[in-house]
Amino acid sequence: MNEICSPYFDPDFDSLPERIYGPACTVNIDNESLQDCTIVKIDSVKWQGLLLEVVQALTDLNLIISKGYISSDAGWFMDVFQVKDELGNKVTDQRVINYIHQAIGFNSYASIKGKAQTSSESQPGEPKAIEMTGKDRPGLFSEISAALADLGCNIIEAHAWSHNALLACVAHISDQSNGTPIDDQRLHVIEDHLTTVLRATTSKKAENANRQEVKPAGLPKGELSTTTRVERRLHQLMLSGRDFDMPPQQKRSPTPTSDSDDEERKAASVSIESCVEKGYSIVTVQCKDRRRLMFDTVCTLTDMQYVISHASIDSCRGYAFQEYFIRHADGCALNTEGEKDRVIKCLEAALERRVCEGVRLELSAYNRVGLLSDITRVLRENGLVVVRADVATQGEKSVNAFYVRDISGNNVDLDFIRSMKREMGAIDLAVMKETTNPQPASTEKPKLSIGEIFRIQIERLSNSFIAIK
Secondary structure (H helix, E strand, C coil): CCCCCCCCCCCCCCCHHHHHHCCCEEEEEECCCCCCCEEEEEEEECCCCHHHHHHHHHHHCCCEEEEEEEECCCCEEEEEEEEECCCCCCCCCHHHHHHHHHHHCCCCHHHHHHHHHHCCCCCCCCCEEEEEEEECCCCHHHHHHHHHHHCCEEEEEEEEEEECCEEEEEEEEEECCCCCCCCHHHHHHHHHHHHHHHCCCCCCCHHHHCCCEEEECCCCCCCCCCHHHHHHHHHHHHHHCCHHHCCCCCCCCCCCCCHHHHHHCCCCEEEEEEECCCCEEEEEEEEECCCCHHHHHHHHHHHCCEEEEEEEEEEECCEEEEEEEEEECCCCCCCCHHHHHHHHHHHHHHHHHHCCCCEEEEEEEECCCCHHHHHHHHHHHCCEEEEEEEEEEECCEEEEEEEEEECCCCCCCHHHHHHCHHHHCCCEEEEEECCCCCCCCCCCCCCCCHHHHHHHHHHCCCCCCCCCC
16 A cells, blocks of 8 residues: 655744745833833834734734834844833833733734734624724714614624714624624625615715625734724725815814913824835824824835835824834835825825714713613704714623714713703713823924934944933
8 A cells, every 4th residue: 555645844944034034023121211101112023004903903002102213124123112002101011011022022923923813813703893884974873873773783892983974983783682693694684775775865876875885894814803903994994985075074163262272272184205215215203192193104115015114203291292113015116296185195194094083982881772762862862963973882781982073063061961861761861072182292392303313223223222311
C-alpha cells in the first residue's frame, strides 16, 4: 500500500522574519519622563490602517491624547503619544496598561493580518446588527424605534448620528420573545419595513432614493460593543451618504453670549498645502479641542484611502492643532483643487458630526421591549428632536444618552425637560448642557510650533525615536 506523504514545513519558518529583523511591533509605556502625562511609544512594521488601529485602541479606553508625533517612512512606523486618563492624570492602572500592550503590541505582522481576517467570521448565537441611512426629519429616530418594537425586535444596542439632514444609525437587535438571534428571512422583512419608514416622505428621484438604505451592518462580528468600531461605521455611512455635500440644517438663532462663548463656538479650520520637495500634501486642522478629535480625523482620511505618512498633534489651552502629511496609496499627492476641496469638506463634516448643540439627556431604566420607542415618543410629542443617540444594555438595565434640540429652533428649557420625567415613569433622568471641550485645558505653551516639531522629526528619522521631554 502506497504511503501518502505531505510536504514538510519547518516549524521555525514562521518566526524567521522576527528573528532576523526583530519583533514586528513593540510598545513602550513610560510614566517617568513627564510629570503630568504618560508616554506611549509604538515601533512597528508599517501597514495601511495601523495608525487608525492604534488611535482606536487608545480612544476605546477614553484616554485623552494631548500630543502625538507620527512618522512611517521606509516601511517602519514610529509613533509617540502623550496621553492622560479621563480625570487628566497619568495612566497608572495596570489593567489599562496591559490592554494597551495586548491591543497594540501584536507579536508579528502575520498575527495582525490574521486578526483582521478572523474578526469578521460569523459567531453563532450573536444578535443581528443592521445599519440604515436616510434623509433626516423630525421624529425619524422615534419612528425607527417604534417600527422595531412593532416587529417584535428587542434593541440591545443602538447608535445614531444626524448631520446636514442625513441620519445614520447602527442597531443590534434580537427576538423579543426569547432573546435569540433573528433568522435571515425575518431580517429581510425587517429591512424592507424600515426602508419604507425611511422613504416615507422622500421624493422618488433616484439621487434621493439611493440615500435611503437598510442592510446588515458592515461591522466585524463580536465587536459592536466597541464604541470606536461603531463610530467608524457611522463615519463611513455619513461619508457614503455625502453629508458633506448637503446643505446645512437650519440652526437656531444664537442668543447674546460672552466673548468666551463665542470662542467656544469657533468653527473648525481645515486647509491643505503642498510639500513639493517631499511629495506630500499637508492637511492642517485647527479647532477647539475635544475627546476623540484625532480619531475622527484619522478615521476620515483612512477611509478616504489616503496614507498618513507623518503627523503632528498638539493641544494647548483647549485648542487643537493637527498636521497630516498624506499621499494616495500609489504615492501621489493631491494634485487637483477639486480633490483638495473634497478632502476639506469631508474633514469639516467629520468634525461637526460629533459636536451637538443642545441638551444631553442621560436616562436609565430596567430594559424591556419597546422602552426606546416609548422614550423617543415622549421626546417627539414634546417638540424635541434627537440629533444623536447612544443606547446600550447593561445587564437588566438600559442606559441611554440623547442629544436633543427644540424642533421650532428655540432654546431648550431644562425645567421643561425635567418635567417630562412624569410621562416617562420609573426612569432615572439626568440633564446637562453638552460642551464641546469636556477635557481639562492645558496651561502650558508648546515650546515649538507644530510645523517646527514635525520638520525636526523628519530630519531625525533613524532606527530609534525619542520623545521630546
